[in-house]
Amino acid sequence: MFIKDYISKDFPCFSLTDSIESARDTLEDFGYSHIFIKKSHHFYGAIAKEFLDEAEGTLKNLEHQIERFAILEDNNIMDSIRLFYTFNSNIIPVINKSEKYLGYIGCEDVFQDLSRYPLFSETGAMLTVETPVKKYSMTEIANIVESNNSKFYGAFISFMSDEVIHVTIKISNENLGSIDETFDRYDYRIVEKYYSDEKTDLFKDRFGFFQKFIEI
Template sequence: MFIKDYISKDYPAFNASDSIEVANEVAKEFGYSHVFIKKKGFYLGALSQQFLEESAEGTLATLEHHYEKFALLDDGNILDSIKLFHTFNSNVVPIINKLEKYQGYLSCDDVFCEFAKYPLFSENGALLIVQINNRSYSMTDVCRIVESNNGKIYGCYISAFIEDDVQITLKISSENLSSIDETFERYGYNVVLKYYDDEKEELLKDRFGFFQKYMEF
């Protein structure tokens, strides 16, 4: 999960003296939302490909006042990238060291490929969102409720704060789902959402069964 293990270097950072047109063409070729500008190896900022598309001919230095100052340190965690991707509407983030020297980049695809390996995303099971007063919730209690009903937790995180309440999202094994629901409610949790993978499978089986009976007539 450390950024230094996922740094890519094939997408070049540009010097301020490079042309806007060349930078724009490279960004389009790679399919990335931003280009990165450096001077003597030090990171200066980023410009969006869309902004370059609309800019007059010249060098990147002429757009200095429009540089966007976002980057991640190479000793950080890839979870730190999510907010930057969202805030700057970007699919690529520059990586720098503590001296602000450009080290490479991290793309959305890199992050998604890493997350896809985690049981939270890869395992089949039930997705639950439970809600309770912020002063009453306990992750220990949440885990205990699931595990006391012979369930397994693949992932668990706080997904929202709503006024005085907190919402917790869980990915769990699909056994004993009704017992887990009832136990949460008994302990004062409101089950806001329940998504059960096998329900879709059963629905498809039922529809296929109806279709087979229809074809037999």
């Protein structure tokens, strides 16, 4: 799941001397949210599409709108998710340690890769349980699920404060009533749950988890 395994190279990196019109035309062709800028053979930053729509001249005129974000080629694909969310972008530039532009990764590529994993692909139940920070144990949460003969597909922390942690889990549909009772017996509070075994809900299920990851 390293970034270098997902790099696409078909999207150009512009120079400040290039025209805004050519950059705008490229964005229309690709449907991306940002263009990328290089300066002195190094990656310089990105400019959002909204700033290109009304401007004319060269990209130098928009230098004050440049945002600095990129991801290193040897990072993990999960490291890109916060960047997509923070910069409201559907494309992230990839650079090496010398800050040379290598290409990009797209949001759709990340989503497609993550959707292969049971956390997203398996139909099942979604639960969010609350536990005090001092009591938190992912091992115990998984054991509660598996001790009730249900499958534990994965989990992530969806909220954390100084006092409590919310853990969102994906499990199979077996023995859900018993799992609820066991969590209650071990002093976990179920704050959210969604049970479904309908195949038509699969895509919505995946997308919901992906959105929660982005918002962390």
